[in-house]
Amino acid sequence: MNRRTFSRYLLGSTAIGLATTGYAKAPKDSLHSIDSHRRFRIGVIADTHIIDPYYKGPEDSAEDTESMGHTAERLIAAREHVNHLVSPVDHVFHLGDVVHDSPTMGLSFYQQNRTRLDIAADLFAGFHAPVHLALGNHDYGLPHLSREETHWLFAQKLKTRPYSSLDYRGWKFIVLNNFLGASWDVRGTAYDQGVGTLGCEQLEWLEAELSQRLPTIVLVHYPLWLIQDKEFASFGLHPLLRKYADSVQLVLSGHWHKWVDFARTYGPQHYVVASTRYDPHAMMVLELDSGSALWRFANASCIDWSTHFARAF
Numbered sequence: 001m002n003r004r005t006f007s008r009y010l011l012g013s014t015a016i017g018l019a020t021t022g023y024a025k026a027p028k029d030s031l032h033s034i035d036s037h038r039r040f041r042i043g044v045i046a047d048t049h050i051i052d053p054y055y056k057g058p059e060d061s062a063e064d065t066e067s068m069g070h071t072a073e074r075l076i077a078a079r080e081h082v083n084h085l086v087s088p089v090d091h092v093f094h095l096g097d098v099v100h101d102s103p104t105m106g107l108s109f110y111q112q113n114r115t116r117l118d119i120a121a122d123l124f125a126g127f128h129a130p131v132h133l134a135l136g137n138h139d140y141g142l143p144h145l146s147r148e149e150t151h152w153l154f155a156q157k158l159k160t161r162p163y164s165s166l167d168y169r170g171w172k173f174i175v176l177n178n179f180l181g182a183s184w185d186v187r188g189t190a191y192d193q194g195v196g197t198l199g200c201e202q203l204e205w206l207e208a209e210l211s212q213r214l215p216t217i218v219l220v221h222y223p224l225w226l227i228q229d230k231e232f233a234s235f236g237l238h239p240l241l242r243k244y245a246d247s248v249q250l251v252l253s254g255h256w257h258k259w260v261d262f263a264r265t266y267g268p269q270h271y272v273v274a275s276t277r278y279d280p281h282a283m284m285v286l287e288l289d290s291g292s293a294l295w296r297f298a299n300a301s302c303i304d305w306s307t308h309f310a311r312a313f
Helices: 003-012 062-068 071-083 107-112 116-124 147-158 200-210 237-243
Strands: 039-045 091-094 131-133 164-168 171-175 216-219 248-253 269-272 284-289 295-297
Touching: 039 071, 071 116, 091 171, 107 147, 116 147, 131 171, 171 200, 200 237
Parallel strands: 039 091, 091 131, 171 216, 216 248, 248 269
Antiparallel strands: 039 284, 164 171, 284 295
8 A cells, every 4th residue: 555545545534543632742631730821822724725816726526626715715714713712822833735736837927916825925914923834735836836936935925934943932843844855856766746855954954953852843744654754864854753752742734634643653743734725613723831841732622533624612
C-alpha cells in the first residue's frame, strides 16, 4: 500500500484505533488548576482555498466543487467566531493552502490585477489577532510560477516568509515549509509533489530553533505521513522530532481537509486539522500555560473525527 492509497484509506475509516481525546500531553487536564494569568490561547485554521474571479472549476467531486463557492464566506464566519470567543486568542496560525492554485499566468498578472492573494490579505486583516501563515501545495504556482516567485508574492501580498518561528510567552511556534526540498524541485530527478521535503538549509535552521529547548508547537502543511523522514543520511524532520521529543509538544498539519488524530505515532502528539473550506467551525483552539509545557485542546469535544466537520465552540 503506497502513501496515497493509505491516505485515502485512513480518511475513509472510522475504526482504525486512533486516539481522539485531545489531551495527549496534559491528560490530567491540569491547566484548570493553573493561575489564569499564566494561561493563553491560540487559534489554528487550515486550507481556506480562497479563490477569485479567475478561478475555473470544477473540482474532482460535487462536494469539492460546491465548497469552492463558499471559501470566502466560510473563512469570514470562522474569523468572526474566533474574534468573539469569550476567552480571546493571542495568535492565529494557518496551516497552508491559503489560496487555491494559480491562474495560468505569470508573475506580472498578480502585480497588475486583484487576485485571490489580495482577497486573502483583506480577509486575514479582519482577525483581531495576528495571523501566521504556512504555505501549502495549492499556494505554489508551479509550473507557471517558480518557488522563488511564489515566495516573493506571498511576501509582498501577505507579509509571509517561506518558514518562520515565533517565541511567545515561554513557547515557541515553528511554521515549516515542506516544499523547499528535492521533491519539489521541478528540475531534479526526485521531483514528486506527493512527498514533502524541507531541504538542508531549513532543517539546519529548525535544529537551531529546537536546540533552545522551549516548549514547542510545530506547524506544517503536509501530515507527517507524507513528509520524507530522512533527507540527508540520517538528517530529516522525523529524526529531529524524536531528538527533541522533550521540547516538541505538538505537531499540527492540514492538507487532508479532515480531522485525524495520529496520537504519538511520530513521537509528539500529531493532529491533522480540518478545512474551513467545508465548515467554518473547523478550527482548533489551544490553551497553553506560559510557565510550563502543559497544553489543552480546548474544543476537542466539538470535533467530529475523520470528517470535515466540528460543532461550534
